Ligand SMILES: Nc1ncnc2c1ncn2[C@@H]1O[C@H](COP(=O)(O)OP(=O)(O)OP(=O)(O)O)[C@@H](O)[C@H]1O
């Protein structure tokens with residue numbers, strides 16, 4: 001295994017050490033074959049389809065560590081929603097295993113399944129669907145209420161979440177008093193405020209206009225720092241996938257064709273299909289100082305070179321924000337994680353190499 005692959009498996013974007021032995025979500029050989037409803041098929045068609053079926057998800061395997069944002073990316077019809085519906089057991093898998101926190105999801109008995117859906121996972125759809133007759137605080141606290149959380153605790157959590165999405169002064173407002181973007185913020189606050197450790201998000205931002213969408217992506221990263229959920233996020237937008245995902249799985253016609261960090265996909269696309277996709281990516285807005293620092297410190301093997309006098313930047317700084325620093329004469333920057341610990345250094349040359357279509361590995 002290469003150093004890069006090892007890194008992809010053992011640390012996420014936040015630099016948290018992870019145990020490769022114990023993924024929180026572990027999916028192996030997951031397959032779904034849809035058979036058309038018998039009553040709707042006719043004669044020979046029924047016979048043929050019953051034999052063959054339609055393979056919507058074909059032998060897909062992946063692992064998600066606790067606290068990670070795992071993105072499933074692919075074109076329409078590639079099987080993304082089918083995967084998360086199987087994780088949620090909204091539909092039954094035809095084959096393969098799904099293990100969540102050591103539990104075999106496919107064999108949960110009805111009562112265990114109810115507990116799994118109520119306590120462990122929370123599904124978030126494109127339309128957050130606020131209750132129009134409930135105030136913001138009651139909307140956000142609702143998920144906790146149905147889980148039987150005490151009124152005082154659920155309201156405190158709802159207020160905290162609403163503050164984080166910038167609506168702390170509107171907690172008693174009704175949804176129809178809000179703009180579309182504000183409603184989305186409430187929906188996101190509600191999703192993150194529940195006790196569920198896992199969020200399954202199926203294209204939650206796809207219907208938004210680009211400015212609100214960007215705002216929501218930034219908000220999700222900010223909220224995630226606070227709530228540290230384990231998130232499976234579905235999108236067909238590679239820019240969004242790379243911005244949000246600690247790891248990204250690319251799907252094509254039911255198959256998982258590559259799984260890795262944004263940098264892995266950019267540096268070594270496993271398939272001409274991915275190569276075509278990544279050509280369209282705005283590298284300056286998806287690659288971060290942290291990604292480059294982790295990549296280069298492994299390539300250097302000795303960790304970061306001396307950087308005592310280098311300016312410190314947070315690991316989430318995207319490259320287009322670094323460019324003015326280098327333009328002002330800095331030779332390198334010191335990249336720090338959320339706790340202020342140094343991850344490594346990034347030089348101007350590495351940033352330019354990472355921005356070039358030939359990529360970072362070409363520079364070293
Ligand atoms: N209940 C079903 N019965 C038959 N075929 C289905 C069913 N659900 C999904 N499919 C088919 O399985 C394939 C994958 O569907 P899925 O909804 O997982 O795609 P997706 O990647 O989520 O697409 P989109 O981006 O459009 O949401 C599609 O060809 C779809 O038509």
Ligand SMILES: [Mg+2]
Pocket residue numbers: 080081082202
């Ligand atoms: Mg879908």
